[in-house]
Amino acid sequence: MDFFNDKHVEAAKDLLYKMADDQLIIGHRNSEWTGLGPILEEDIAFSSMAQDKLGQSEHLYNLLHELGEADADTVAFTRNEKQFHCCHLVELPIGEYDFSLIRHFLFDMAEAIRFEMLVDSSYENLARLARKFKGEIKYHTMHANTWVQQLANGNEESKTRMQSALNMAWPLALGIFEPGQHETVLAEANIFAGEAALQEKWTAEITALITKAGLTIPNDATPVYGGRTGTHTPHLQPLLDEMTEVYSIDPSADW
Numbered sequence: 001m002d003f004f005n006d007k008h009v010e011a012a013k014d015l016l017y018k019m020a021d022d023q024l025i026i027g028h029r030n031s032e033w034t035g036l037g038p039i040l041e042e043d044i045a046f047s048s049m050a051q052d053k054l055g056q057s058e059h060l061y062n063l064l065h066e067l068g069e070a071d072a073d074t075v076a077f078t079r080n081e082k083q084f085h086c087c088h089l090v091e092l093p094i095g096e097y098d099f100s101l102i103r104h105f106l107f108d109m110a111e112a113i114r115f116e117m118l119v120d121s122s123y124e125n126l127a128r129l130a131r132k133f134k135g136e137i138k139y140h141t142m143h144a145n146t147w148v149q150q151l152a153n154g155n156e157e158s159k160t161r162m163q164s165a166l167n168m169a170w171p172l173a174l175g176i177f178e179p180g181q182h183e184t185v186l187a188e189a190n191i192f193a194g195e196a197a198l199q200e201k202w203t204a205e206i207t208a209l210i211t212k213a214g215l216t217i218p219n220d221a222t223p224v225y226g227g228r229t230g231t232h233t234p235h236l237q238p239l240l241d242e243m244t245e246v247y248s249i250d251p252s253a254d255w
Helices: 006-031 040-066 072-077 097-118 124-152 156-177 183-188 195-212 236-243 245-249
Strands: none
Touching: 006 040, 006 097, 006 183, 006 236, 040 072, 040 097, 040 124, 097 124, 097 156, 097 195, 124 156, 124 195, 156 195, 183 195, 236 245
């Protein structure tokens, strides 16, 4: 699709910013497990997935650059928290392994479905990336589901911890689907079917997996919104300060 008016460009930018910011922030969060994983296999797995996320975010920022935004490094490392569009779920510290695993499970399933939906997007450059990303994230979702099933069906302690983590993460995960102001434009232009359509597909798939694990989805959870419009948790700005420390010292450094 060649964008033919400003509203399509602005709608695409809004979509790209929230996707790229989500990937950048959860990538950095997941990287914090490097050297801390409960077993060596998980240390390596989270490090590898974090690297994928950072690479995906860079590609998405490059699409934004094609649409007139600053280059990837500038966009990633010079904005403050109010200029970020990430959901609250990705901002929280890694906590214990149970929380990080559930967050990984809920978020990556949503991203896998999002990329699958974008494969046929009229925005051809984004569709091309979606085809590339969906192959990468297939491993992520397989990893997450395998461990959720194993731990939820393990002993009483592991199941209790997984249920507790799910109770905490679920309202935050619903915030992934916070509707934007350009939903109608995106759908009408066949750029993206919208957050409501994504949430419907995600709910069906995630419910089946959670039921199989013997866990229970929290009832009447209120979605945690605000991240898409610049309202964030107290955890984001300290993370941004840490992320941008090297860039602040040497803007020419590669990431």
